[in-house]
Amino acid sequence: MFQKSLLNTRLNNGILKVEINRPEQLNALNSQVLRELDEIVDQIISGQDIKAAFIIGSGEKAFVAGADIKELSGLSGDGARKLSQTGHHLFSKIENCPKPIIAAVNGLALGGGLELAMACHFRIASEQARFGQPEINLGIIPGYGGTQRLIRYIGKGKATELMMTGDFINAQEALQLGLVNHLTPKDQLTTKVLELLYKIIAKSSGAISKVIECANAYYQQNGFEVEIDSFAACFDTQDSQEGIQAFIDKRKPEFKGK
Incomplete structure (x- = not known):
């Protein structure tokens, strides 16, 4: 059966726009999105006509509002480990891409969405953007590099607070903390992204x-390996099963510490 692509791409003057196109699901990262992103990053790395790229979400509400929770339901520890390793592989590839990749955060960047944004080389956000790692509400932890990258960008104290509470921060606080580089009105976001990328690609690509x-x-460091082990262990708990099912059922979870 033909499977419609969940990414829209457009190359213009050496800059590739990568739009995650699941607006009705707030651009949640499912397995198909991860697979297509992996293929696109390979094209960015190898394509001689691609000098830089930026990732943005489709619609008015979200950059990426997290992982697809329905795909987490029923995962064992082994399954969660494989999922985490897949996310780590992709986000590490983005982070280590020799060409600039910017996150254009046009709305909610939560969970896996924030992890994707943090894997990019830097972030430009609209004034309406919001950020958070709310995995704790499911009885699990960030599994795509968030426990490490969030600390790198905003410091251990604030990052630990956000991961423990599941609270969100607004765009202004994200700017103050150093999580994003620039804020713009939503209708000027792409213009600002292109302005910076054109400035960058005018420099030596080797440098x-x-x-x-x-x-x-x-x-x-080895913190990423620790995260993979911890993420997988969460899925062998009753609390994670309850948290994920409660999200699907649209009810408040009842955690029992098991």
Whole structure:
């Protein structure tokens, strides 16, 4: 059966626009989106006509509002480990791409959506954007690199608070914390993104790739492996089953610490 692409792409003057097109699901990351993103990043890396890229969400409400919760339902620890490893592989590929990839955060960036945005080389957000890692409400933790990257960007104290409470922050606070580089009115977001990318791709592409390589080298550690193990362990608990099912049922979860 033919499967419609969930990504819209457009190349213009060396800059590839990658739009996640699931507006009715707030652009949630399901397995197809992850697979298509992985293929697109390979094209960005290898395509001689692609100098840079940016990722944006379709519609008015969300960049990416998280992972597709229905795909998490019923996952075992082993299944969760494989899912986490898939996300880590993709987001590491984005982070280490030798060409600039910017997140254009046009709305909600939650859970896996914030993790995707943080894997990009930097973030530009609309004034209406909101950010958070609310996985704790499902009885699990971020599994696509969020436990590590959020601390890198905003510091251990605030990041730990957000991951423990599941609270959101608005665009202005995200700017103050250093999570985003620039804020713009929503109708000027793409213009600002292109302005910065055209400025960057006018420089030496070799030097740009070395900036990316050296910036990423600053954070070399094994925290990502710890996250994968911890994410997988969460799915062997009753609390995660309850949290995910409660989300699907649109009710408040009743966690029992098991």
